[in-house]
Amino acid sequence: MSKPLRKAVLPVAGLGTRFLPATKALAKEMLPVVDKPLIQYAVDEARAAGIEQFCFVTGRGKTAIVEHFDVAYELERTLQDRNKDDLLAALRASALPPGSIATVRQQVPMGLGHAIWCARSFVGDDPFAILLPDDLMMCDTPCTKQLADAYYETGGNVVAVEEVPMERVNRYGVLDIAEDKGRLVSVKGLVEKPPADKAPSNLTIIGRYVVMPEVIGFLSKMEKGAGGEVQLTDAMAKLIPTQPFHGLRYEGRRFDCGDKAGYLEAQIAFALKRPDLADSVREFLPRYR
Numbered sequence: 154m155s156k157p158l159r160k161a162v163l164p165v166a167g168l169g170t171r172f173l174p175a176t177k178a179l180a181k182e183m184l185p186v187v188d189k190p191l192i193q194y195a196v197d198e199a200r201a202a203g204i205e206q207f208c209f210v211t212g213r214g215k216t217a218i219v220e221h222f223d224v225a226y227e228l229e230r231t232l233q234d235r236n237k238d239d240l241l242a243a244l245r246a247s248a249l250p251p252g253s254i255a256t257v258r259q260q261v262p263m264g265l266g267h268a269i270w271c272a273r274s275f276v277g278d279d280p281f282a283i284l285l286p287d288d289l290m291m292c293d294t295p296c297t298k299q300l301a302d303a304y305y306e307t308g309g310n311v312v313a314v315e316e317v318p319m320e321r322v323n324r325y326g327v328l329d330i331a332e333d334k335g336r337l338v339s340v341k342g343l344v345e346k347p348p349a350d351k352a353p354s355n356l357t358i359i360g361r362y363v364v365m366p367e368v369i370g371f372l373s374k375m376e377k378g379a380g381g382e383v384q385l386t387d388a389m390a391k392l393i394p395t396q397p398f399h400g401l402r403y404e405g406r407r408f409d410c411g412d413k414a415g416y417l418e419a420q421i422a423f424a425l426k427r428p429d430l431a432d433s434v435r436e437f438l439p440r441y442r
């Protein structure tokens with residue numbers, strides 16, 4: 154029996170340099186897609202998978218992220234007085250239950266692996282999900298829920314994966330496949346950002362993971378990998394000899410909101426899903442062909 158998955162770690166310490174000057178005084182995770190900040194998409198997705206405890210790995214200038222999940226009494230009151238029921242419901246849905254958020258600081262940017270290691274006290278002995286908020290998912294079944302279901306089925310570690318053209322594998326963690334069972338792929342190795350000619354496959358990890366707590370022990374060694382950073386991928390690879398490790402070909406779409414074009418595409422795609430906006434977006438889009 155797999156231990157219940159109730160915890161998630163969300164690394165949010167990145168500087169967001171690709172979106173300067175917008176991110177000079179604003180955390181990149183607070184950039185909205187339509188009317189919801191990226192961080193809330195990730196948190197909502199995690200909640201839909203049964204996650205109850207959240208750890209944000211933050212840094213300087215990121216306090217707005219935590220405040221976003223507070224109860225905003227004055228705003229609620231004002232909306233109530235004005236009978237703005239829809240807005241009130243949206244506002245209330247953004248608050249997390251008391252005591253469900255922890256924050257830890259990653260003072261120095263030393264890589265994703267280091268960020269996760271910073272959450273070690275929060276993780277303790279429990280399995281945990283990791284969500285990278287830059288990766289915005291559009292899925293009928295929320296992506297983290299798909300991973301959680303796979304975790305309860307297989308036990309051990311499960312990462313969401315997708316195929317990319319070979320010339321782009323050097324941006325991702327890449328799977329060395331033991332057995333390809335279609336939806337699930339058992340993994341015999343992982344390589345972080347390999348050059349195309351050294352990549353074991355073109356099946357790459359996206360920013361959604363379910364990881365066993367033993368990964369923290371390997372992260373503690375602070376071994377530097379690709380780009381001179383402590384890589385989560387390298388520490389996860391060390392779990393493979395002793396624990397189940399699977400890739401899950403998730404169903405849905407991913408938008409890379411760490412990239413300007415990806416972020417803009419996400420705006421359009423999410424707006425087109427909104428009944429209050431779809432018609433006007435469809436109407437104006439052709440003007441820009």
Ligand code: G1P
Pocket residue numbers: 265285288324325326327345346357358359360384385386
């Ligand atoms: C990180 C991980 C990488 C993964 C990617 C998904 O890379 O290190 O293995 O494939 O996220 O978005 P980053 O985008 O932080 O360079």
